[in-house]
Amino acid sequence: MSITNLLQNWSDFRQQHPSDERPHQEYKWAMSIDLDLCTGCNACSVACYAENNLPAVGKEKFSHGHSHHWLRIERYWHNEDREYADQGAQFLPMMCQQCEAAPCETVCPVGATNHTADGLNSQVYNRCVGSRYCNANCPYKARYFNWYDYPTTADVWPAPMEQQLNPDVTVRGKGVMEKCTFCVQRLTVAKSNARTEGRSVQDGEVQTACQQACPTGAISFGNLIDPESRVAKQWEKQQVKLNHDKQAKDAVHDGDKLRGYRILENLRTYPSVMYLEQLREGAI
């Protein structure tokens, strides 16, 4: 990609946040996570390690913030000044939110992170020069940098552990940024199969690794363009609109019946992940 090409065709490379004039064509991958069902068990996170060749970096590197969990469970307490955390914890699976107007994309000096036609924020490893600007600019802290050469010098996969590595996913070397891809390798296969059969991908045909593992089924994933997909129905029901930065929910104060929201929506990142608020019973 030459700089001339990049400048001349900027609008093709830099897709703006979705608007009525520039709708998604065939696919818009999106997710919905029900926080009332998430138990914080970490099954999704370990499944992500297995699927995406994430290195287990060890205690020392973890303490330096060099962990690589593309999907991490954030755990919050909300017990104000009570003696006990007696309404439990708030667990929140946090991964790349696949923002439609991603702050990471605009700052990449080499166009390594950019937007795909089906609404993914993609990371091109062999373009990445490791400036880490994207990481600094990500409000969700969902990007992870390879400070070490994990496959070789860091010896994260001593033989025969390397045999477990997923051949569908690149093993990243030192100096590149990485993050959740919505399991793009699975999406590619599903899209290719569908195209061969002259149709589009049906709901439920493709699952992300985290969604497939989740014991309570808290995660749903699919094509937001397809009105029959579960995820589109959920977004619709919760009145969360992809290309808005204020939702119906924000306007209602009493008699609130919507629990769908996107994190840090006020930053106008237009994330592709909708969360459903955790619930707590008032009678006890």
Added chain:
Amino acid sequence: MIENSFNRRDFLKVLGWGGATVALSGCGNTSVEDGREYVTSYVETADYIIPSIGTYFNSTCAQCDAGCGIMGRVREGRVLKLEGNPDSPINSGKMCGLGQAGVQAHYNPDRVREPLLRNGDKGEAITWEKALQLVNEKVASANPGSVAFLTGGVSGHVKVLLKNYLDAIGSDRHYVYEAVAPSVVRAANKKAYGVEMPRLRLDRAKVVVSFGADFLGTWVSPVHFSRQYAKFRKGVNGERGVLVQVESKMTITGANADRWLAIRPGTEGILALGLINALIAAGLTVPAEVAAAVKDYTLDRVSNDTGVSVEHIGKLTALLKDRSPSLVIAGGAAEGYAHGSQNAAAVALLNQVLGNVGKTVEAPASMPFPQMAPITGNRSSLQALNDSIAKDEVKVLFNCGANPVYSAPASMNMKESLKKVPFKVAFAHYMDETAMEADLVLPLNSSMEDWGTVVPEYFAEGAQLNIQQPLMEKLHPGTLGMGDVLLALLKQRRPAEYNGYEDYYAYLKNAMVAIKGALGGENEDDDVFWDSVLSQGVVKLTSSSNALVSSASAAGLQLPPPAAEDGTYPLRLIPAVTPNMRDGRHANEPWLQESPDPLTTIVWDSWVEMHPKTAAKLGVVEGDIVEVASKNGAIKGQVYVFSGIHPDVISVPLGYGHEAMGRYSKGVGANAFKILDPVFDQQTGELAMYETRVKVTKAGKRVIVVKDEGPAGGNQSGRRIALRMASGKVNLAEEV
């Protein structure tokens, strides 16, 4: 999954290339070079293998005893990832993190790869022929009654072979040991319901009150209960189920409760009886003898004894009264005391007076083949073995699937005790603490290289028989399956009966085909039946239900008052069973070490968890290294302060502090099993896990706790990240 039938042996030969390359790096000719096997080029591959396309094969997860159905993605002869088998009623296609890490048990670099014979402090590699011959000699020269097997929970055809082998040598010494098992609750359930583990219907309950049963994280069948929990939360007609968790140290289940009630340790039974009394006052009709037994458990007294506020007892009573059916479960936190059986019985009584038996507590399916039904383990079995060793009654000891040198309390002195057994054989995946003490170490196949059948203890629906099949060729030529070893040992004793089976696979296939009528394949050809069984991974059995009785009674219920304070050892230690580590057998799988503990978010280490008040009293803050000393030993650990624990207790997770095993587990954290006091449940003789008294003293240094939560420690600092609302505001029935 492959639907059409094919010859599994040919399939494995094709996969054999992976195994062959491993063999090349060793010495001697490979089977390929010898011409005994051929390498098949992908140019003329079998129909079901397409290079670069993964094929799924069904099997059974062996990471814990829940028996979830899995399917392994196999590509180019390697198993890459495990997914849940959607056809298994237990996990319906889902999996936990522990299960996901099964591939790291298989590919682990620290696996034992060949039989090792003790020579002084070292293990010398020997051949299987020599090893089995040695076993034969030792068993033949020993008195039949002095040969013993120590195993973990065991079921299926391996259990049958094991029993046959013990019969063949004339011994009845089979000890089944599980370090962390709901043994007391099983005994209490047997009394109250007539079965050890009734079928619990969370999905039908409107209210679940769990007395320390961590059913979402570690208890009995966590993935299955998580599936049920999801239905329970969605509720019938949108009426969301309410979860109340009563325990002294928060578990992951407690962290998901609508109300987590911090209870003074050991007073769970008092609260249960207090609730019955309060329910009577609220108009619930109960038998006169029950009413008489609970009349002294007044609101004030119960609140005073348990530390649970009158307000919360009142609200919980109203909830149980108004929303029926409910479900009350007794778990680890209720049973872990000297009066654990009493606590569990009181909880069962509460369930009964609420009318839940028959509604949310159901009769489990019975296993039509009792010889294959699982034997569950407990600690008193290990005690029995230890006593026999002390009396010099054990001359040959086989150990498989248990690690007592690591997990038995120091007071049992297992390491020294084992020295009295002249010949110890360890079937091992790793050189763990118990294998280090063995005279002969026999390396086992991983569960992804082995054949087998597994019967889960807890059936989700009807009875089922799970199939375990190899997902790839063996990684190490020097390992063998447990079934194969037992078969080889049986051939030494009963050649006429067993010489006809070339290997365990042949035995298993034959045994399964022999009962195909009962497995739903009476009209099928043997091979068609066998292939369909392998393809499905789960055989659903026609079974009747066990009878469920409703015999919990107040007679004989004796609950002691809250324990008096101990001046020297003022705190109580709760050894926590965590979803990642459980009893420590999987500590050498790095994904599990790096997966943060759900509550503390700590990785790669153990910790000493305490309430802010306790920390203030001790003058310690997060990261201080403290010594936790009981009468039976001391361990050190880093302090973690949080408000999900009662101020009278501290908690240290189990599973860490290995002295052997492998590079990812050795020396990581401290072993809390070692300092447990030998206090036992009075009725069952089980180790009372929560009875250990400790004192905590500062041991000098302060470290930075390596954890996943940020410096704000779980505070959102005013940002709207994880949100929560009152359930009354939402109509779940309208949601998608």
